[in-house]
Amino acid sequence: MGGNINYMKIFISEKLNNLAKSCTFPLYAVGGCVRDALAGLKSSGDVDICAPVSAEAFVAAAEKAGAKINAVYKNTGTVKLSFGEEGYEFASFRSDSYVRGVHTPVNTFFTDDIMLDARRRDFKCNAVYYDIKAENIVDPLGGIEDIRAARISTVAEAEKVFGEDGLRLMRLARQAAQLNFTPTDECLDGAKSNARLAADVAPERIYAELDEILHADLRYGLKYAQYRGLKILDETRVLDVILPELTDGRGMKQNEKFHLYDVLEHSLRAVKYSDPSVRLASLLHDVGKPVRMRADGNYHSHESESARVAADICARFKVPKKTSAEVVTLCALHMYDLRCDARESKVRRFIVDNLAVFDKLLLVKQADYSGCRDDLSEAPAVTKFKAIYADMVRENVPLTCAALHVRGDELIAAGVEKRNVGDILHMLLHECVTHNICNERKALIKRALSINASGIHMNKQSFN
Template identity: 35%
Template sequence: MDFLGDIAIVFERAGHSIYLVGGSVRDRILGRAAPDLDLATSALPEEISRLLRQSGGKAIVEIGSAFGTVCARFGDGQVDVTTFRSEWYPDPHSRHPQVQFGTSLRQDLERRDFTINAIAQDISSGHLIDPFDGVGDIARRRVRAVGRAEDRFCEDPLRMMRAIRLAAQLDMEIDAPTRSAIAASAGRLQFISAERIRAELEKILLSEDPAGSLADVIDLGLCRFVIPELLELAETDNDERSRQKDVLSHTLRVVNGVRAHLPLRLAALLHDIGKPATRRVRGGKVHFFRHELVGARMARRILGRLRFDRATTEEVSSLVALHMRSNLYSRDWTDGAVRRYLREVGGHRELLLELSRADITSYRHRKIRDGLARVAELEARCERLGADGVVARMRSPLDGNDLMELLDRPPGPWIKPLKEHLLGLVLDGQLDPDDRERAAAIAVELAAPEGDPPVAPAPVGGEKSG
């Protein structure tokens, strides 16, 4: 960080003050790494660009000239330098503040969200400027709004999500007045774009205790503007005999049970999202038939609404659709059944197995132990049978063209079940993938006369139905 001294010298020689501010100071106090730095200065944007270039900055860009911000690269890190400013919102429903550049550091700090982010540090002397006792709040592990919390949340309602996220990331608590203000102002989150909400949700999900933060999002009334479908999980129980086993509590345990990998944690959050729509009670027992398929469709809609990218949406919805497959495993699965599982889950296997382990939640230790043992056995069999991707490469000895020529029939729906039957025999080890002669004999024997229903593929030996 030697370049900070160079920046300070250049700006001061030009007659401008410059300070390290915001999260950069907070993270320094906490001993957290901060590769990107925020600085505040009395210089105007056009001066900032020139002075950063004199300080040795590269790739200098005005990323928000209307807001007085210029960024530059120094080594591997980015430095954002912003002119001292004040801002206000003439329309309480607008996210477009009026900005006025100023010369006062205190005025600049007053506009910030939380006291822990309203600290400045003189680069030359190291002296801290802390008008709102942010250092004290860091010591008390407390997230507290600058000034009147309701005003800060009116200025930018996303700050309510940010308070929850910061508390999770920094292992802090939100102080009582700030927490009450979030509950009172929650409705204002509806004015925030889906993209900005998604960004905060991602950070919450990747924190060390996402379940605690998600519980705050729900309890403080923000969830109805983030993923309102989660609220129904709290009203849906997994067991007709016990209202304590609600789906939301289970879901939050699953989220905390997987590693900090965004698609995996999103899949954990949404894996049972289809249960409220599919809940049925039969014979005194609760069932959620095909909830994973309903949930996959819901996950796709939810992630699309939050503007997640297509790759993430596809991966998460696939994980939700497949999440029951691993938990259906039993020791009577044949090797062919395991090979079918491998082909079905494809490249999702590792994440699915981790999701399956986390999905085994119970108050009975024996049930957890037995469930984990089943998943471990499935994983071992997958590693043995799927080594070097051999299962993914397995094919029917005859393709569609071969079958049409063999049976002298035109293209049609009869081809697929025949190919699947032959592939099933290959997966079960009953037919060599290169044995075209025997495959042809089997196809001739099983081929239905033209106009009859096509032959059904062989069932999966030992596999339980969902």
């Protein structure tokens, strides 16, 4: 299937267009950029290009057109090039063969047959080509029909396509979510029967795809796209392979007074309603519940278990350390004052002790609340915490030790033991935010000397 489609030039830059016109062979744009244009979606700006020539032949043409060649991979016929800030990846037409489930092909055969090149891809919607010079669409496998139907089907038998590359299992969920395309039954069945192959993919590659699924709504602005992606991982049972700790909660009932869903579905719905900045924490906030249920027959103190399990998951996926630490902390704290019965003085101390994650903790609490019964009203605990924090700001109480009107060196000069300074500063902060003492230098030094003399050592988690 082919045809003229002038608006495809929208995402073809002048420099790329000039390169195509200078080539003695047809140069095609392919993949997501073509799919998105045909679907009427905003292009990400990434344009993959290909042609029925060798990498060496393409490099010669590209250099003649003024491109900078950044890398050449002759084994796969891949070239990375740029025109200033414009970057592109070129691939020679090829056909690949795989060892079952392994992401990297074991053999690559170069060809001038566009049908063979299309067959090496994953989904038909990604196998539509745009001949830049001829301004013509080439559709070897009927991908345009899939795009028009908002459908995902595989370029060959689904069993074969997913059996070749386990990462395609994740790509299916991600692209279905981002595009709001529906996979065909054959596609889903093929993914499900090959779900175990996700275990053969490097964990960091799995996490990269999972992270995109968790933020799928941001790609094209499609509401709840992240939830759709997770549900496809659940339906195909790929989720069982990549996050067995999470899917242990499937079918695990919760208190019907507060919950409409089992532990797994609640976690997925928490992601559905969560702010993009706390999606991973929202996904894992209750991951300790199955452990506690098996051990004790209840969910008591599941938040500490969730933090432990979340740390293991983040380590396995090689999540960046800063993100991992934040997720673990949010999981550990998400249950604090759930019933809104903590005294205000305790909440004030809790806020300053966890100021670094306070805003995100409120977002996780809200996601947790909304995921229980699909209630989008503000969570009572969030309302309470916001009001107390607003009062603290209005009262101009110090929120950090740095905001105290005394420094550590001043305490040492006044006679406070150096080894006690950190703890005493923190205790002074607690007393200031609860109005037990004014944030005034003389009063702070006097109180610090009293604490030092008494030998009191504060517990920074005294809100528990």
